[in-house]
Amino acid sequence: MNADALRGHLDALLLSVLEHEPRHGYAIIEALRERSGGALDLPTGTIYPALRRLERAGYLASEWATVGGRKRRTYRLTGAGRAELAGERSAWTSFTTVISSVLDPSRPDPSR
Amino acid sequence: MNADALRGHLDALLLSVLEHEPRHGYAIIEALRERSGGALDLPTGTIYPALRRLERAGYLASEWATVGGRKRRTYRLTGAGRAELAGERSAWTSFTTVISSVLDPSRPDPSR
DNA sequence: GGCTACATATAGAGAGCCTACATGTAGACT
DNA sequence: AGTCTACATGTAGGCTCTCTATATGTAGCC
Numbered sequence: 001m002n003a004d005a006l007r008g009h010l011d012a013l014l015l016s017v018l019e020h021e022p023r024h025g026y027a028i029i030e031a032l033r034e035r036s037g038g039a040l041d042l043p044t045g046t047i048y049p050a051l052r053r054l055e056r057a058g059y060l061a062s063e064w065a066t067v068g069g070r071k072r073r074t075y076r077l078t079g080a081g082r083a084e085l086a087g088e089r090s091a092w093t094s095f096t097t098v099i100s101s102v103l104d105p106s107r108p109d110p111s112r
Numbered sequence: 113m114n115a116d117a118l119r120g121h122l123d124a125l126l127l128s129v130l131e132h133e134p135r136h137g138y139a140i141i142e143a144l145r146e147r148s149g150g151a152l153d154l155p156t157g158t159i160y161p162a163l164r165r166l167e168r169a170g171y172l173a174s175e176w177a178t179v180g181g182r183k184r185r186t187y188r189l190t191g192a193g194r195a196e197l198a199g200e201r202s203a204w205t206s207f208t209t210v211i212s213s214v215l216d217p218s219r220p221d222p223s224r
Numbered sequence: 225g226g227c228t229a230c231a232t233a234t235a236g237a238g239a240g241c242c243t244a245c246a247t248g249t250a251g252a253c254t
Numbered sequence: 255a256g257t258c259t260a261c262a263t264g265t266a267g268g269c270t271c272t273c274t275a276t277a278t279g280t281a282g283c284c
Contacts, residue, residue: 008115009211010241026262044262045265049241071249094151096212102148157233157272180280184230
């Protein structure tokens, strides 16, 4: 998976993974890996700053917890985050439609 | 269309538009606008540097021409560019598959 | 003379993802 | 006791791409 390709779509992935249950950063990375069949194995240096950015934007809220002697910062979707996720999903659909229509290989000469 | 979303996919778009016929920069912008139904209206500051980058990479070759008193730099796909386009197309397919699978909204609690 | 369409080009800004590094706990194995 | 792996979070800096803004010039119409 090319790094640039992901750009601008990571937010949607993170919000989507948090849709039905709160998770902490490490668990989010694992969830993304699972849901993508191993294709997405994102480094912590990508995930943690992104989560903070989304929290600053008001889409996520976080709380600290200690489980088995280890500290976790657990993130959950806010109302605004839920709305944002819906918007990102529809943006994703139009995005793929547009790019696919341009990439469509079946373009034999239109004249003749 | 968000600027970040496009990142990493522009190359494929450019190569695709040049697949069946050479075009100059201005015509490429118009072709993208047409094929995307108006959704893609990319600025010259995006297109021209990208074309040069692709030429430097060996995917495109260019020649100057004068048409109606105006100078055009016409780009065409090279063999390497054709191969790259094929690769980009398959990368696009796997990319959308992966992201869509993570974004899939139908994830009602797996237990119960 | 001024406007629009055609046509190319570059400098600099902005933003996001990644690499690399830093820190620490828990548990298993030797 | 020492080492290793998994778990867990975080930041600094770099890289690269796209966009904004600006510059330059021709052709044709009003």
